[in-house]
Amino acid sequence: MTCPSLIRRSPVGSVREGRPQAPEALQQAGQLVALLRERLRQDDAGAQFARYVVVGVVSSALYALVFIALQVAGDQAANLAGAIASTLLANELHRRLTFHAGGQVSWFTAQWEGGGLAGIGLVATSLALAGVHALIGDVGTVPQLALIAAVTGAIGLVRFVALRSWVFSAGPRG
Template identity: 50%
Template sequence: MSEVIGRGGDLVPEVGDGAVPAPVPVEADDATYHWLRGRPRRCRLRGDGTAAQFARFVLVGGSSNIVYAMVFLLLRGQGSLLANVAGVALSTVLANELHRRLTFNAAERVDWLSAQWEAGGLALVGLALSTSALALVGVWFPSAPGVVQAILVVAVSALVGVFRFLALRGWVFSVAR
């Protein structure tokens, strides 16, 4: 018996003599994402499970950081404060919208303004915490090298990111909304 590639990309036995293959069972999340039928679970980045949402959260966060860096570099000649504020504002608005539409599939449940207000507030809390941690290092360890400061900001940002994911998933873009 030979195999051919089926609709979902999986190998399926080739059916001879014009017989119709058995239908692929439809799971609950397949009904929403019909193009997932037949794909293995490890390929289901568009699912509503926590792991898939977290993977999308990380991808959106990385993308928004790239946008921040580009805006900052483009505007740094106007002053680092203006470049920072513009970069944070633009990348946060973009990330919030991508989280609403892609990460949590909440475009029908949560309107744009609510998402910006609530998720933006969480982003500001994260910014305040990382800035405070950086200021405390400057006070407690004034001679700390830049690499230590960068590691601290990354660590605080990662911790804030995990809490932000949980808050966005459980509150801002919750299914129970």
């Protein structure tokens, strides 16, 4: 005797209760990934900004790894080494991936100009921390990290515009 639930079973890949079954869902996911990849390969500001954010996450992860690995040498040395390593990686990824400028901008130019912009960001966060300490005093780790995140985010937006319009612009370089 056949079980009644087997008689009413729908074929694989069909829609049951409004939800696509596994093969159809995988196909839709693959199409979505293909559309996203195509969108991110474009050179408009939106696609470049999305790639910029991804590079920022990757280079921040490198910073964290270097900082943790070198903390035995002291916080300042670990911070400096992490900043240098993450900036070198970020500038190269921005040159090649974010702005597709590998053929127009040399490695040295990207490092020099992009590194200068990163240095300005480092100075800005240092000044913000010093200002808070001068005005309020010791505020604790969490507020300091929040301040650094806010300043870094603002500097990151300015840096994106500067990299896009100055360092990796498609226009003639002087």
